[in-house]
Amino acid sequence: MGSTDFLFRMLSVAPQAFVAVDAALGRQPIKSVSSLREEVRRWCDESGQRYSDDECEHLVRWLNRNFYKL
Numbered sequence: 001m002g003s004t005d006f007l008f009r010m011l012s013v014a015p016q017a018f019v020a021v022d023a024a025l026g027r028q029p030i031k032s033v034s035s036l037r038e039e040v041r042r043w044c045d046e047s048g049q050r051y052s053d054d055e056c057e058h059l060v061r062w063l064n065r066n067f068y069k070l
Contacts, residue, residue, distance in 0.1 A: 033070045036060055 030036045040060045044051040064070055 030068060031070070033060070033064060036064060036068055036070065 030039060037057075037060050040056050040063070044056045044059075
């Protein structure tokens with residue numbers, strides 16, 4: 001599976017799922033774009049796939065525009 005496939009699957013997940021996972025793990029809610037960017041980079045790194053900075057930034061922008069609104 002290519003990195004683009006994973007990225008599109010991530011984008012299809014309801015954003016509320018990200019908050020639910022954070023809450024379940026006892027993480028603080030994301031309150032800044034820089035925090036969101038760090039979290040997305042962590043997700044990308046933990047996925048076991050190689051993602052470009054552009055792909056991760058696309059996910060940051062999508063999450064912020066559609067859910068976080070930071």
